[in-house]
Amino acid sequence: MNEIARDPAADLGRLERLEGIGCARKRREDPRFIQGRGTYVDDIHLPGMLFGIMIRSPYAHARIKSIDTSRAKAHPGVHAVLTAEDLKPFKLHWMPTLAGDVQAVLADGKVSFQNQEVAFVVAEDRYIAADAAEMVEVEYEELPVVVDPFKAMLPDAPVIRDDLAGKDVGAHGARRHHNHIFNWQIGDRDRTDRAFDAAAVTVSQDMLYPRVHPCPLETCGCVASYDAVRGDLTVWITSQAPHVVRTVVGLLSSIPESKIRIISPDIGGGFGNKVGVYPGYVTAIAASIVLGRPVKWIESRNENLTTTAFARDYWMTGELAADTDGRIKALRVKVLADHGAFDACADPTKWPAGMFHVCTGSYDIANAHVSVDGVYTNKFPGGVSYRCSFRVTEAVYLIERMIDVLAQKLGIDKAEIRLRNFIPKDKFPYHSALGLDYDSGDYTPALQKVMKAVDYDALRAEQAAKRADPDCPTLMGIGITTFTEIVGAGPSKSCDILGIGMFDSCEIRVHPDGSAIARMGTISQGQGHQTTYAQIIATEAGIPASVIQVEEGDTSTAPYGLGTYGSRSTPVAGAAVARASHKIREKARKIAAHLLEVSPDDMEFDLDQFRVKGDPARAKSMKEIAWAAYNNVPEGMEMGLEAVDYYDPPNFTFPFGAYLAVVDVLKATGEIKVRRFYALDDCGTRINPMIIEGQIHGGLTEGFAVAFGQELPYDEQGNVLGGTLMDYFLPTAVETPHWETDFTVTPSPHHPIGAKGVAESPHVGSIPCFSNAVIDAFAHLGVTHTGMPHNAYRTWQQLLALNIAG
Amino acid sequence: MIPRPFAYHAPDSIGAAIALLSDFGDQAKLLAGGHSLLPMMKLRFAAPEHLIDLRRIKGIRGIDMQGDEISIGAMTTEREILASPLLAMHLPLLVETARQIADPQVRYKGTIGGDIAHGDPGNDHPAVMLALDARFVLVGPHGERVVPAADFFLGTYVTAIEPDEVMTQVRISKPAVGSGACYAKLKRKTGDFATAAAAVVLRMDRGICADIAIALTNVAPTAMRAEAAENALRGRPVEDAAIAEAGDLAMAACEPAADLRGDEAYKRAMAGQMVRRALRTALSRCTG
Numbered sequence A: 001m002n003e004i005a006r007d008p009a010a011d012l013g014r015l016e017r018l019e020g021i022g023c024a025r026k027r028r029e030d031p032r033f034i035q036g037r038g039t040y041v042d043d044i045h046l047p048g049m050l051f052g053i054m055i056r057s058p059y060a061h062a063r064i065k066s067i068d069t070s071r072a073k074a075h076p077g078v079h080a081v082l083t084a085e086d087l088k089p090f091k092l093h094w095m096p097t098l099a100g101d102v103q104a105v106l107a108d109g110k111v112s113f114q115n116q117e118v119a120f121v122v123a124e125d126r127y128i129a130a131d132a133a134e135m136v137e138v139e140y141e142e143l144p145v146v147v148d149p150f151k152a153m154l155p156d157a158p159v160i161r162d163d164l165a166g167k168d169v170g171a172h173g174a175r176r177h178h179n180h181i182f183n184w185q186i187g188d189r190d191r192t193d194r195a196f197d198a199a200a201v202t203v204s205q206d207m208l209y210p211r212v213h214p215c216p217l218e219t220c221g222c223v224a225s226y227d228a229v230r231g232d233l234t235v236w237i238t239s240q241a242p243h244v245v246r247t248v249v250g251l252l253s254s255i256p257e258s259k260i261r262i263i264s265p266d267i268g269g270g271f272g273n274k275v276g277v278y279p280g281y282v283t284a285i286a287a288s289i290v291l292g293r294p295v296k297w298i299e300s301r302n303e304n305l306t307t308t309a310f311a312r313d314y315w316m317t318g319e320l321a322a323d324t325d326g327r328i329k330a331l332r333v334k335v336l337a338d339h340g341a342f343d344a345c346a347d348p349t350k351w352p353a354g355m356f357h358v359c360t361g362s363y364d365i366a367n368a369h370v371s372v373d374g375v376y377t378n379k380f381p382g383g384v385s386y387r388c389s390f391r392v393t394e395a396v397y398l399i400e401r402m403i404d405v406l407a408q409k410l411g412i413d414k415a416e417i418r419l420r421n422f423i424p425k426d427k428f429p430y431h432s433a434l435g436l437d438y439d440s441g442d443y444t445p446a447l448q449k450v451m452k453a454v455d456y457d458a459l460r461a462e463q464a465a466k467r468a469d470p471d472c473p474t475l476m477g478i479g480i481t482t483f484t485e486i487v488g489a490g491p492s493k494s495c496d497i498l499g500i501g502m503f504d505s506c507e508i509r510v511h512p513d514g515s516a517i518a519r520m521g522t523i524s525q526g527q528g529h530q531t532t533y534a535q536i537i538a539t540e541a542g543i544p545a546s547v548i549q550v551e552e553g554d555t556s557t558a559p560y561g562l563g564t565y566g567s568r569s570t571p572v573a574g575a576a577v578a579r580a581s582h583k584i585r586e587k588a589r590k591i592a593a594h595l596l597e598v599s600p601d602d603m604e605f606d607l608d609q610f611r612v613k614g615d616p617a618r619a620k621s622m623k624e625i626a627w628a629a630y631n632n633v634p635e636g637m638e639m640g641l642e643a644v645d646y647y648d649p650p651n652f653t654f655p656f657g658a659y660l661a662v663v664d665v666l667k668a669t670g671e672i673k674v675r676r677f678y679a680l681d682d683c684g685t686r687i688n689p690m691i692i693e694g695q696i697h698g699g700l701t702e703g704f705a706v707a708f709g710q711e712l713p714y715d716e717q718g719n720v721l722g723g724t725l726m727d728y729f730l731p732t733a734v735e736t737p738h739w740e741t742d743f744t745v746t747p748s749p750h751h752p753i754g755a756k757g758v759a760e761s762p763h764v765g766s767i768p769c770f771s772n773a774v775i776d777a778f779a780h781l782g783v784t785h786t787g788m789p790h791n792a793y794r795t796w797q798q799l800l801a802l803n804i805a806g
Numbered sequence B: 001m002i003p004r005p006f007a008y009h010a011p012d013s014i015g016a017a018i019a020l021l022s023d024f025g026d027q028a029k030l031l032a033g034g035h036s037l038l039p040m041m042k043l044r045f046a047a048p049e050h051l052i053d054l055r056r057i058k059g060i061r062g063i064d065m066q067g068d069e070i071s072i073g074a075m076t077t078e079r080e081i082l083a084s085p086l087l088a089m090h091l092p093l094l095v096e097t098a099r100q101i102a103d104p105q106v107r108y109k110g111t112i113g114g115d116i117a118h119g120d121p122g123n124d125h126p127a128v129m130l131a132l133d134a135r136f137v138l139v140g141p142h143g144e145r146v147v148p149a150a151d152f153f154l155g156t157y158v159t160a161i162e163p164d165e166v167m168t169q170v171r172i173s174k175p176a177v178g179s180g181a182c183y184a185k186l187k188r189k190t191g192d193f194a195t196a197a198a199a200v201v202l203r204m205d206r207g208i209c210a211d212i213a214i215a216l217t218n219v220a221p222t223a224m225r226a227e228a229a230e231n232a233l234r235g236r237p238v239e240d241a242a243i244a245e246a247g248d249l250a251m252a253a254c255e256p257a258a259d260l261r262g263d264e265a266y267k268r269a270m271a272g273q274m275v276r277r278a279l280r281t282a283l284s285r286c287t288g
């Protein structure tokens, strides 16, 4: 090491000016949002713009006998009424889904879910369109409806997809029934079965992860503008993956990608709802091409909640085999996955159940087998990852519930059984029985830290006292989860979408004055990319975050990327940012050496400058180097200072956490109060602690919403109930519990800066924690499971069944 | 979420409003805060051709007290009720009720008159009006009449207001000194209507229930008094057993409709729980 006398105060000042990794700087995007200066899709107004409204089916399953558009077309101000017949000449009446299926853009002869798209009215403004929509007359002939995935698989179940008649092989292999989509299996079935046969103890539990919706504040929408003279198409769209949308639009329209520009402007939340391509986008584009005018389409809240991308609807059976000490020997899982009427799940192509195989969790389980069947029903399509990586919420819910079920059976404390089964630190990188390679983890200290913080033993003592008192008006429950997530999709060898590897990208240009612009293939929907990416560049390239402009979402300027969902921005694009920064830095090193007339090897990087090793007074700041890049570079070097990086990660990252919830169930009403929630997260290197805290608060709040109130139930006729915010639970500050947060740091060994991604952990980890707490309140009465959402009504029914209500 | 076309009128006197109502008959609707009417229009459940906005009419907004009678203009907003020192002092029950209605955005616009006139059994004011024996001033082409709350709520969305009448005022006699009251509401979340709710006004005299009113929200086609429960309590000490019995009697009286908030059994049980909760709290607030 060199022995240079340094001035710590001056170093600190330079560090603070950089605002790099670890700095809790305020979000750069907030001033414009707080002041109403954001630009969302509905803020886009173009000259001559028309407005489109979708006409939807009131029936869940019906044949369309006729559609009469004449009255609507004659209504003043109406420009077009499109039906499947109008789209047929362009082959746009059906579209491919991300899951290898097809979906009707406008119903082609029949409808298969309530609110399915039937016709598209385009008018001068949205008021005229709404009036004209009432004038479209559709004659339906009702068909028998099936909303239960088990009934959908009965031999005489109604055929939901006539268009698939005779197709006994789908995108993911054989289909064994007319409503079957796929069977996907992973793990060693025989070994797992043998482990079950040999085990001292086994437990089994059925559980439904109900159909929910991400429900972002901004609904989906777009403005499509086709310029017939230039032959190019621009679409402003609420998309979490604008480049993928460009590729899909190119495929559908035969317009070359070079003439398609997709712009994701400010997005008011996505949470997985805005990954796919929806019929409304296609009809708006088609209408713009046909009419030669820009066409806007914006969903209503009810349309959002009932047509564009639900999440979950997983009917799971978990089984664990263990010894009498609670050491788990094997996990067996069967899932019936309700995908609705079209398979429009957003998953990596090869994995129709996403990363559900992370369901061995944080535990060292030698044998495991998973079998997932996808099924069609008369419900709207989706199956997106609601604030989680593909199907990870379901997987974590399953294992975190199952380990509680096992603990209850064996009478082992629910914290203790986890400590007994954790993957030990020295086994990392850990190869799981279902084929995943966990990068890093250190689970025991995390759980112990939480137990100490809440005084776990005292809580259990209080619970015991309350259980002993029959007059106690409440039941007290303690929930624990120690989850492991899998995020950062992903290595292109296992993850692609439509054949495009799931890499991500960054392009950085440093300007002569030392400021810079960075562009990414991702797109922020509230994650604070403009803030955090700049911090990575600040630390890795020595440019102050405050002079770095971050731009995303415009496919004409940003490098190709797969977008933002599944906590992939930091693990994938964040790595590209770091690596592009390193390329900038290496070029800067050579320029600095040239300016100081020394060898590049004699230069060392020091926060925001390069200095000569052993002679720190001789240094060139990044600002000076940037200037020189435009007028004085070493011979043979190109001018300018920019870099591009496309990063294909070698592996996923595996954030983890230990959460604990304390709830009180009111016997009188079934109401549940979350008395305490302690969340410890380990997301590896922490780029901006303030943003992490914010993401965790948001994720916990959404997790709370799912656990206690969100669901989209159906009646037997296939009517979706609760499709408005009167019923669908979006918590306000009034309902939201107080959150306590904590962290440990276990960096990812394969990520350039060790970061893992955090925004989804609180959602994934908190939901089973709430369920575990609620069920723990009833555990002494023999209850092993109750379904979500744990609303007062459902909880009261449980109390009533146990004869302790009131 | 876009209503059918309509014409908008904003008269500046009651007379002008009534004249418009008389002209347009059942094609017209009065508009107060709009937070019940506009959602129905946006869903196209209601499609009035004429909206007559009451906001410019003077003298039908504000809170006052003359002697023992409190008067509240029909156009007084929930927010104004919440902020009223007069009500906080003399009729805290109304403040407690307003605080549990909807959310701040709705409370800034929604009016007490609209909440009552809408005739929705899910609204919170109707039960409270029944429990307080409120009187409503209705003005029509033939003058003014005063209708007691007990005669006002005729069915779901059906009230005693004639199509050409405007409610101008709500009159409430100040509850007797020493009495206690409570509005207990079970709801799923902020902005939700009641799963069940109970309004209780109670006056105790030397340990005995001297006067009692109990009314229920959202467990029948209209807000309703739980008379059997009242009768069982009147003249008795309000002890645990009596409170439990009152809850049971209230449960027996209600006829709830199932929805996503719960089935009939749950709502009935919750009506009982809210009666008990409100009774206990009201009792603790009695100083007589």
Ligand SMILES: Cc1cc2nc3c(=O)[nH]c(=O)nc-3n(C[C@H](O)[C@H](O)[C@H](O)COP(=O)(O)OP(=O)(O)OC[C@H]3O[C@@H](n4cnc5c(N)ncnc54)[C@H](O)[C@@H]3O)c2cc1C
Residues within 6 Å of the ligand: B029, B030, B031, B032, B033, B034, B035, B036, B037, B038, B039, B054, B074, B075, B100, B101, B102, B103, B106, B109, B110, B111, B112, B113, B114, B115, B116, B117, B118, B122, B123, B124, B125, B161, B165, B166, B167, B168, B191, B192, B193, B194
């Ligand atoms: C999200 C949401 C949640 C809500 N939650 C609750 C709740 O928990 N509890 C609750 O009580 N309410 C609730 N409401 C309803 C809200 O309080 C309404 O504001 C209220 O019911 C109607 O009052 P308004 O002034 O908005 O009336 P408007 O909607 O303008 O009118 C309602 C009806 O009354 C008639 N009307 C209005 N004023 C008069 C008058 N002076 N004379 C004669 N007729 C008149 C109108 O013609 C119309 O038919 C909620 C509303 C919303 C949107």
